[in-house]
Amino acid sequence: MIMTDIRWFKYSSPQTFYPLAGTLAPWFSAAAALLAIAGLYISFFMAPTDFQQGEAYRIIFIHVPAAWMSMFLYLVMAVWAAIGLAWNTRLSSMMACAIAPTGAIMTFIALWTGALWGKPMWGAWWVWDARLTSELILLFLYLGFMFLHAAIDDPRRADRAAAVIAIVGAINVPIIYFSVKWWNTLHQGASVSLMRSPSMAATMLLGMLVMALAFWMYSIAVILMRVRCVIIERERHADWIKAPGALE
Amino acid sequence: MLEVSKLECARGERLLFRDLNFVLEAGTLLEVRGANGSGKTSLLRMLCGFLQPAAGEISWRGKTVNAGNEEYRSELAYLGHHNALKDELTPLENLRYALRLSGIGATDTRLQEALEWAGLRERRHQSCATLSQGQRRRVSLARIKLSPSRRFWILDEPFTALDVAAVERTRDLVAAHLAGGGMAALTTHQEVPIPAPATQRVELSA
Amino acid sequence: MSAPGLLDSVVAVVARDLRIALRRRADVMTSLIFFVIVVSLFPLGVGADPVLLRTLGPGVVWVAALLACMLALARLFANDYADGTLEQMVLAPQPLALLVLAKTAAHWLTTGLPLVIVAPLLGVQFDLDADALLILLASLLLGTPTLSLIGGIGAALTLGLRGGGALLALLVLPLYIPVLIFGAGAVEASAAALGAGAHLSLLAALLLGSLVFAPWATALALRIAIE
Numbered sequence: 001m002i003m004t005d006i007r008w009f010k011y012s013s014p015q016t017f018y019p020l021a022g023t024l025a026p027w028f029s030a031a032a033a034l035l036a037i038a039g040l041y042i043s044f045f046m047a048p049t050d051f052q053q054g055e056a057y058r059i060i061f062i063h064v065p066a067a068w069m070s071m072f073l074y075l076v077m078a079v080w081a082a083i084g085l086a087w088n089t090r091l092s093s094m095m096a097c098a099i100a101p102t103g104a105i106m107t108f109i110a111l112w113t114g115a116l117w118g119k120p121m122w123g124a125w126w127v128w129d130a131r132l133t134s135e136l137i138l139l140f141l142y143l144g145f146m147f148l149h150a151a152i153d154d155p156r157r158a159d160r161a162a163a164v165i166a167i168v169g170a171i172n173v174p175i176i177y178f179s180v181k182w183w184n185t186l187h188q189g190a191s192v193s194l195m196r197s198p199s200m201a202a203t204m205l206l207g208m209l210v211m212a213l214a215f216w217m218y219s220i221a222v223i224l225m226r227v228r229c230v231i232i233e234r235e236r237h238a239d240w241i242k243a244p245g246a247l248e
Numbered sequence: 249m250l251e252v253s254k255l256e257c258a259r260g261e262r263l264l265f266r267d268l269n270f271v272l273e274a275g276t277l278l279e280v281r282g283a284n285g286s287g288k289t290s291l292l293r294m295l296c297g298f299l300q301p302a303a304g305e306i307s308w309r310g311k312t313v314n315a316g317n318e319e320y321r322s323e324l325a326y327l328g329h330h331n332a333l334k335d336e337l338t339p340l341e342n343l344r345y346a347l348r349l350s351g352i353g354a355t356d357t358r359l360q361e362a363l364e365w366a367g368l369r370e371r372r373h374q375s376c377a378t379l380s381q382g383q384r385r386r387v388s389l390a391r392i393k394l395s396p397s398r399r400f401w402i403l404d405e406p407f408t409a410l411d412v413a414a415v416e417r418t419r420d421l422v423a424a425h426l427a428g429g430g431m432a433a434l435t436t437h438q439e440v441p442i443p444a445p446a447t448q449r450v451e452l453s454a
Numbered sequence: 455m456s457a458p459g460l461l462d463s464v465v466a467v468v469a470r471d472l473r474i475a476l477r478r479r480a481d482v483m484t485s486l487i488f489f490v491i492v493v494s495l496f497p498l499g500v501g502a503d504p505v506l507l508r509t510l511g512p513g514v515v516w517v518a519a520l521l522a523c524m525l526a527l528a529r530l531f532a533n534d535y536a537d538g539t540l541e542q543m544v545l546a547p548q549p550l551a552l553l554v555l556a557k558t559a560a561h562w563l564t565t566g567l568p569l570v571i572v573a574p575l576l577g578v579q580f581d582l583d584a585d586a587l588l589i590l591l592a593s594l595l596l597g598t599p600t601l602s603l604i605g606g607i608g609a610a611l612t613l614g615l616r617g618g619g620a621l622l623a624l625l626v627l628p629l630y631i632p633v634l635i636f637g638a639g640a641v642e643a644s645a646a647a648l649g650a651g652a653h654l655s656l657l658a659a660l661l662l663g664s665l666v667f668a669p670w671a672t673a674l675a676l677r678i679a680i681e
Contacts, residue, residue: 088300140628147624151615154260160678161611165625168607168671172629175660179632183639237261296545298680315550315677322547330538334470336477341470348466349553350546351459375477 014091014231015240021224028221035214042207056120063113065212066106067131069219070138071173073103077145078170081163093159094234096166097149098227102219104142110135130184134177141169155234249273250295250400250431254304257290264290265452268304274399275426275445278433282452288435289329291452292404295433296326308400322351325398327406331388335377339368339387342376346391354394362390365417381409389414393421401425403434415440463548464556471560481529486568489522493576504581511580512590512641518576519569519594520630523601524623526565527609530557530602531676535613541680550673558606558669566598586641589650593640596657597633603661603668604629610675633660 043061050057077099084093114132115125126132145162152158235241255268264287272278280288293299295306297313297320306313308320333342340359347354363372366386368379376384385408392401401422407415419442422432426444475482496514497507534540543553573594574587582590608626612618640653 137628137631140624144621144625144628147621148611151612151617151621154681157678157681161675164607164671164675164678165611168604168629171667172632175632176628179635179656183635296541298541298544298677300681318547318549321545324545326541326545328538328541330536330541332538332542334474334533334537334539336474337470341473345466345470346542349463349543349548351463351548 012089012091014094014235015238017091018228018231018246021228025221025224025228028217028224032214032217032221035210035217039207039210039214042203042210047203047207048201053121056117059113059117061207061211063110063117064208065215066113067110067135068212069215070103070106070110070135073099073106073219074138074141074166074173075170077103078166081159081166085160085163085167090156090234091231093156093163094227094230095223096163097159097230098223100142100146100149101226102222104139104146106215106219107135107139107142111139128184130177130181133180133184137176137180138173141173145169249309251307251310252295252304253307255291255294255301255306256303257287257294257299258302259287259290263302266303268450270448270450272400272431272433272448273446274429274431276431277422277426277442277444277447278431279447279449280433280435280452281449286452288452289404291450292402292433292435293328295402296324297321323399325350325392325395325401327388327392327401327403329404331384332391333376333384333387336375338373338375339363339366339379339390340372342387343391343394347394350395352395352397358394362394363387365393366390367414382411382414385409386414389418389421396425396428396430399430401430401432401434403432405435405437407436407438407440460548460552463546464552467543467553467556468560471557472563475560475564482564482568485522485526485565486572488525489518489569490572490576492518492521494579497579507580508582508645511577511582512586512645513638514580515573515576515590516594516597516634516638516641519573519598520601520627520634522569523566523598523605524626524630526561527602527605527622527626528619529565530561530606530609531613531679532609535679540676544677544680550676551669554606554672554676555665555669558602558672561606562599562602566602570594570598582641582645586645589644589654590641592654593637593650593657596654596661597637600633600657600661600664601630603664603672604633606672607668607675610672610679613676613679633657636660 039061043058047058047061049055077096080092080099081096083089084091084096111132114129114135118127118129118132119125145166148165149158149162152161232241240246250272252268252270254266256266257264257268268291270278280291282288290299294301295313297306297315297317308317308323311317311320313320332346333339334345337345340363343359343362344354344356347359360369360372363369366383366389368383368386368390371379371383376387379387385406389406392403392406395401403422406418406422410418415438419440422434423443426432426442432444493514496510500506500510531540534543543557544550546553570591574591577587577590605626608622608629611625612622615621636653636656640650640657643653644650
């Protein structure tokens, strides 16, 4: 027990995490590439054509994993930010900072593909579907976190302030999602859902899961690379970073 | 009573001071000296608990000074760069609010006396917006004068904008507080020797 | 600190802010007039068809109330931050969250409550019937305090930042969405004879939730802001 505790503390310092992230990132990148190739092959060549939605439904292989990642990453970001706020650990806040852009990109992809899918399905680029509306609000929450962080010069103060808004946002996400859904049912908006394919064939499900894994690996790889940049930027005056060979 | 150990302060990327150690006991005056930007105000704000130390610890009666330490705050009076006065209110209203906020009971007579001491008796019903810088500083000092029950006074440049007579009265006020077993920490650019049972000096060099 | 001392501090904060608002009546009027103007612009923009206006009415009044509340937020802590009284509040030996709650209450009394009082008049402009007006009043009464409470977090986080106003909108408006949905929804539901009970209960639940959580988060944000 004690041994593992020590290990955890060891990797919670930016100095030791930096090389670790550097070692892990390529592996996650490779896994992301392989899974994406496999996933795309399944989605485009193996999965059957949907009898209702035709070929256009295939965008869910991108859309759904992106939407999952966008919500999940917000939660992870808020947890890291909260840890950084509570225990004043620098690396946790740096992780939150590194996650935010990836989360925002995922949200954006989910919105973009949702619109692309909406055109053939609903005949409009944008409909006020509950899921899409929630994604849009999630994008605002990500942007709020990033802009607030950018507006404060002192990085530690920025970490703490952004952590507050991340926590408040995380508590609000379920409330917002519920309220938007409620609003949507009352207003009888779009009733066709991306996910509600009448009979989800097993290959479709497989394709989606492989793609979801690919998105996972990609996100982890990118976040590890970005956190390395954040560490260099923030710690550029630290002694360890100036030591020869520290950045290899 | 107040113990500061291995205190380190960084603002942004600049390290202002490190490894600062001192202990203040009853009757001690802490004089913080240093050039502009050397971290005098930062040190005082750290003593208030506004700023978190980058490293090290501040403790009062053996308990760490942090957001949860309400006992410490109930023994503290702080005069900052800003006078903490509302322009819309009169000096009397400002004082009354400040004392109620911090839970110090004071009768109107005592408020009047304090304003008398500050030389603002005639202006007590005028809005603070009409007062000069020196007069505002004096209202703020009157608040400190009304807080003798607060053991530890933290005064950031208390003599700014004051005329000679007011500087002397303020000096006497702090000296009396120290003689009565109080403690004070202050920064100043003026050479105003304050008689005190014990004096500690901290020189900050950036 | 004893309970009477605590109560006295809370009362002192509320009384001070109300007195200042009384001496700065123009500030209070500005957000109220903003509210009235925004609502009055809609018929000019979308046309004066009574049926259309009746459908738009609740949403328009609610969105305008949201924006007016948000504009007023800038005043919640900014002046206290600039003149140093905020520091003294943080130094007070009382729990900061409670003092924040006191300040927010005073703020709502001077910005939210006037909106609530004027709103029925604006509802009449949109040809809402008596029942709908009553529900509009009730929904605003339950919803606007939540807006002040949640908004306080954003106001505290953006203290002293450049571009603070636009950033405040970005931070706060997404959090306002549930209040908007249930608030405007209450009036629409009653107009459609569906009963507004569920909406109003949800608004009350949001108010209770933010009463517990928002002052604490705001206090945290204020401590960060005065660093």
